[in-house]
Amino acid sequence: MILGRLLLIQTVRVYTKQCTPPTCNSHGTQPPIVLTPTQSHRYNTKYGVYKGPYCGLRNVHMSFGHDEYLFRVLQHAGTTLPPAALFIIRYHSFYALHQHDAYDYLLDDYDRELLPWLKRFQPFDLYSKSDTPMDVEKLKPYYMGLLAKYFPKFELQW
Numbered sequence: 001m002i003l004g005r006l007l008l009i010q011t012v013r014v015y016t017k018q019c020t021p022p023t024c025n026s027h028g029t030q031p032p033i034v035l036t037p038t039q040s041h042r043y044n045t046k047y048g049v050y051k052g053p054y055c056g057l058r059n060v061h062m063s064f065g066h067d068e069y070l071f072r073v074l075q076h077a078g079t080t081l082p083p084a085a086l087f088i089i090r091y092h093s094f095y096a097l098h099q100h101d102a103y104d105y106l107l108d109d110y111d112r113e114l115l116p117w118l119k120r121f122q123p124f125d126l127y128s129k130s131d132t133p134m135d136v137e138k139l140k141p142y143y144m145g146l147l148a149k150y151f152p153k154f155e156l157q158w
C-alpha cells in the first residue's frame with residue numbers, strides 16, 4: 001500500500017513504458033515486454049506516446065518498482081534530500097539508463113545534470129554490502145543526525 005492505494009511493485013529492474021524498449025539487454029531475467037497490435041501502433045516507436053526528444057524522465061511512464069515507491073514516500077514526507085539523491089533513489093534500478101546509456105533521447109537538461117551522480121552511486125548498490133554485522137549503537141548517532149537533517153518532520157508513511 002502507498003498512500004492508501006494497493007499497487008503492484010516490480011522488484012528488480014525498471015524500464016520505460018509506452019515507447020520502444022532499448023536495444024540493449026537491460027531487463028535481466030524479466031520477461032520481454034509484449035505489446036498488443038494496438039499498443040504496437042501507438043507505443044512501438046522511438047518516442048512512443050511522449051512528446052518528441054528530450055521530454056525529461058519525470059514525464060516518462062516507468063514500470064513501478066521499489067525505486068519509485070521510495071521516491072514517492074520520501075517526497076510525501078517532505079524530505080530535504082538534494083535533487084541528486086532523489087534522482088539516484090528514483091532511477092537506481094533503471095539499468096538501461098545508467099549501464100547502457102539508452103534513452104539519451106528522452107533525457108532533458110535536468111536529467112543530464114544528475115545522471116553522473118547516479119553513475120557514481122552504482123558501484124555501491126548491488127553486491128557491495130559487507131557480511132560483517134554493524135554496531136548499531138555506535139552508528140545510531142550518525143544516522144539519527146542524517147534523519148534530523150533530511151527528514152525535518154521525522155515521519156514516514158509507508
Ligand SMILES: [Fe+2]
Pocket residue numbers: 066067092093
Ligand atoms: Fe534498490
